[in-house]
Amino acid sequence: MNRFITLLKTLLINNLGISAIQAKARKNKLEYLKVLGLGVAIAAGVAPSLWLYSKILIQGYDLLAPLGQQGAILILGIVMVSSMIFFFGIFYVINFFYFAGDAQNLLALPLSGWQVLGARFSVVIAYEYLTELPFILPPLLVFGIKSGASLTYWLYALIGFLLIPLLPLSLATIPTVIVMRFANLGRRKDLFKILGGLMVIALAIGYQFLFQKSGINAMDPAFLQNLLTDQYGLVNLISRVFPSTKYLGLALISANKVAGLINLLIFAALSLLAVALAWLVGDKLYFKGLVGSSETTARRKMLTSSDYERFGKGSPALLSYCMKEIRLLFRVPPYFMNCVLTNLLVPVILIIPFLLQSHNKQEALPWEDLISQPVGQTILMVVIVGAVIFLAGSNAITATSLSREGKEFFISKYIPLSYKQQVQAKLLSGYLLGIIGAVLLLIGAIILMPLKIALIGMILAVSLVAIVPIIEAGLLIDIFRPKLDWDNEQKAVKQNLNVVFSILFSILLGGAVLYIVIRFIHSPILAATFMLSCFTVAAVVFYYLLMTRGIEQYRKLEG
Amino acid sequence: MIEIIGVSKSYNSGTVKAVDNVNLTIRNGEIFGFLGPNGAGKTTLIKMITGILNADEGTIKINGKDIRKNPIEAKMQFGFVPDDPNIFARLTGLEYLNFMADVYMVPPETRLDLMQTLLKRFEMAAAAGDLIQSYSHGMKQKIVVIGALLHNPPVWILDEPMTGLDPRSSFDLKEMMREHADTGKTVFFSTHVLDVAEKVCDRVAIINKGKVILGGSMQEIHEHLRENQSLENLFLELTENE
Structure with missing residues (x-):
């Protein structure tokens, strides 16, 4: 466990560039200001979009409140963030678990599969918190403030915020680790890695549409009626994209009731279970997908004169640079x-x-x-x-x-x-x-x-x-x-x-x-x-x- | 010919002087060795000669072309082998060589012959079709050397060119350097290996902490050496006492 913590700390410091900023700041104190300025510039850049997003959420809340369905704005935010984390998660996992330069170096250390995968997984979670913040904070705030929520709601919201990325990232990790285990074969490893990545993304798209399409016929009057009259009609509909999110939604909506606590516990259990499963799969397969993944084999075949001539004509330098x-x-x-x-x-x-x-x-x-x-x-x-x-x-x-x-x-x-x-x-x-x-x-x-x-x-x-x-x-x-x-x-x-x-x-x-x-x-x-x-x-x-x-x-x- | 006149370069807003008022002339027809301990300023000076770094002060001319004022013409004069041959790992050797040939505008009539001759001489013909990523350190060094020589440059600038080369290729490269200098052209190279400098160079300069502390022909250097003292001892003495 100690090794896991040490590794996690090192990876976090290295990847968030903390040491690099500190080193620069030692030479020039203005460096901190630069980082701060950059943060402010980005915040200012996204502020108009956030403002618009919040305005839509407030309008949505007012529109849905008479139907008792205002909880839908929460679930919409949670589903959106979960789907986003899932998709970006695949890219993060492929990049950070397999393409990162230090991925190979860690193989020589006396660490087990789950420790390395777990530490990398946790670093990605740290990034995901930053990514989810602008998307999930507005719905949580709008719902909390407009419904005059209790302290329990805010506590559940915080726990929910921390739990949200776990399940989608685990779902992104499991197929990636499995596919990469088998992509790490043969001569053209770069190509297989790319194809493996493509396959995981194709699987993900397939999965999403499977859920989206499952039995929804928007034109069916009975369905529409149910959608509008059932208190959780919209919640149920939206959460079909990511079924587990329903529990967090219900936990927040009924934060003051026992049902709220039960739903939160179910959501937490599902999330932690998914992480455990991902780490378990990682323990078995991660290293197998990594060992030798940087090997390149070569043909070492004498070139024929036609091989040379294919290039021999030459191209203008600009074009050659572009081709490179x-x-x-x-x-x-x-x-x-x-x-x-x-x-x-x-x-x-x-x-x-x-x-x-x-x-x-x-x-x-x-x-x-x-x-x-x-x-x-x-x-x-x-x-x-x-x-x-x-x-x-x-x-x-x-x-x-x-x-x-x-x-x-x-x-x-x-x-x-x-x-x-x-x-x-x-x-x-x-x-x-x-x-x-x-x-x-x-x-x-x-x-x-x-x-x-x-x-x-x-x-x-x-x-x-x-x-x-x-x-x-x-x-x-x-x-x-x-x-x-x-x-x-x-x-x-x-x-x-x-x-x-x-x-x-x-x-x-x-x-x-x-x-x-x-x-x-x-x-x-x-x-x-x-x-x-x-x-x-x-x-x-x-x-x-x-x-x-x-x-x-x-x-x-x-x- | 390379003329380095009053060249200085500092880092960290002037606090660290990497190269301090260096004056050197590397004449046609000679192999010039540039010696110094790690961090002495060798690579910084070479990077300024080749246009990778901008000098704070001074002038650098290659065959009379100023690297600041006429960069393209100056760059056409030399072939450069950097100290780290890890470049374009995802290109094949042949793709890399053709890229260099295109950039240096080597005419189609000559490039194929030259490429084949050099690949054969460095025993790289069988590897040219493979990705550079699959090469050993020495093979990468060789492909970079071949790429630098394709346009038949009058001036060779080589930063630690022997590192990683096997004895055969190292011997070949030294021989090629000699041949090149003997046709009246210029070779400027840096090295850690004093043995190489002693055997190959016509003139050397020793740099330490950004300053040239000793320079001259091998004969002049030997005059500096006390009886039974090796170049190695002199080098250690000079660079440690600073």
């Missing part, structure tokens, strides 16, 4: 998972539920009426372009493109390729992958909706221009604060605040332009023209900034 970026994005598992896959997977995840639900042909899709109107077409255009922008902001390709070089950054400094060309090559790699994401999203939309060719053309044109300022801004952010000092690749993309800044920027720019369209423009042609103009201007401005301030800063950076 893309090759590494696809070949380094954490880069593939966090940069490429999100780009390809998010469109798929968004489309699947609609595809699964649209099997009933007689039932008209809710938007079919809408898209026959110009206003509807404009809204649709805004929604798709918004999704494309958000995707470009969150795929992290340009926002981590210097960071990903890490200690190899010195190469970019000594090769005879101008900084301007390097920046252009990085933009190009980001843009190429951005286009794939945008086109996939659009294909999804075309599958779901009978869109007119003209509308598709307009959406495509706007999307292709809209991603340009987003990837430019991402690169600019990364040039000004690259995270070059990391010891394993996942830290460059996973624990990099530049991605958060890039997402915030995409929300701000995209949000501003799209808001104006929704508010004032009702014709698709006008909307497309307006958006094209706005994003073109933004693209030109950011390109100019990159080529002046960005290059100047690139020159100052040292490898």
